[in-house]
Amino acid sequence: MQKRILFASDLDNTLLFSHRHAAPGDVCVEWLDGEEQGFFSPRTIELLRIVAARATFVPVTTRSVAQYERIRWPQGCQPRLAVTTNGAVLLTRPTDGNASGGGAASADRSGSFVRDTAWDDALRPVLAAAHDELLALCAAHADDARYRICRMVDDAYLFLRPADDDRCAALAAEVATETALPIAASGRKLYVLPRGLDKGSALARLRARTGATLVLAAGDSAMDAPLLAAAGRAFTLPGLAQPGAETFREPDARAARFAEWTLERVLDAIARA
Template identity: 30%
Template sequence: MIYSRNAFSAADEVPMVCVEHLEGAPLSFMTTVAALRMASLTEPAAVVPTTTRTIKQFGRIRLPGAPWRYAITSNGGNILVDGVPDMRWRIDVDAQVRASGATLSAVSAELRARVDDSWVTKFRVADHLFCYLVVKPKAVPEGFLAEWDGWCRRRGWSASQQGRKIYTMPRAVCKSRAVAEVRRRLWESGELVGEAETLAAGDGALDAEMLRAADFAIRPRHGELEKLNWTHPNLTVTRTSGILAGEEIINWFIKGAPATSE
């Protein structure tokens, strides 16, 4: 939904608005049309921003349509209710992670032993849940990701790459579970009624399960899922790429579950 200048593709001349600043500098953008339409999307739908970003990173974003009743951060590890982390959800997630495999400290130590400064610029632990690397993509050793993912999967974790970031994630932490929980709460509160459907959008491997679980899903014609040529019977793929794909996705949401297409 939001894009850095490096991801603008062919849309450089399209009017844009900044929706995220870092240390006072503009960082992420939407087209002006996308911003206006997203603000209107909250009227007919229960919009739930869902991201792999940490709580702090999500807090930098000023998406049109806020404030949000619910938001999902940390790849599903945290549910924010009126901006406040739901500790009951987080306690349950932490228990599932402990029961399903290796600890974060063990995984982090193993990962640190496998990397060096020649191709890694940052090593981060996110919300005490998972870790990720910021890398020089062309300098990543051949076969590193596949080998590291194999090590992780034997221990209840997985690894995937999204642009300059390589995520190492407990398999118990996923967006689809958090989305299902928020949907359950919305039904119980009466905010969802009738035949309300779940529509989802995403572009990375960490989004795949969430897209698969939705009634209808959409992904842009760029990003990790595009490189993987990932598809599913419920999936629409945008015609455009870059920041214009964000605008197309919002139009798709507004229309509501169009026929899927490639």
């Protein structure tokens, strides 16, 4: 019996990298206010097309819906499902008319997705349980000069960006005295989350929805740890010491190489399934 394979992957710094790491020949797939923002390497696009044809590829990202919809997927790479907002939202593609053909420059905008109402219904109690407390925290820090950004994301979680990157850990500890809700620090960003809103829980729901018998996952940050832990086989960077995950071991490689390495490992796992 052929296995149903699910590949759930974080986007930023896993498959997608910013303009700061772009090299000549990389393909821009995201713009912000007219400026180039996100890139894939040509090799990533080549490999992702093959993965998308052989498995169910689902991005699982902490990005908001609006941030996700900025991406213009290269032809043949478009996922039919996407989880955003750290698991709060499932986007589905109602039609798949643009799923093949075309070159790397041909692209499909993610805005053709629609929200899955059944997913919304299942997450409503999770979000409602923390909603008032998150709003109160947001109000308490909205004018706090220690934070460059303080906002609710898709009415699901609180995002805080410290004005001083070096104070991220100290501010996370301080916020922890104000709430018993989970707090995640990822690089220079802080997230205050409802209990049960994490990428691992989202992956469990995806597994049930797709009927997958082999689940592969990739990620680079602490926000991805639940995703990696919930997968049958996982791929990550050395900075995230996730038990059981396969770790990228190419020091000084450029950002795109982690995406390429991951997709190579995913295709190997598919071939062996």
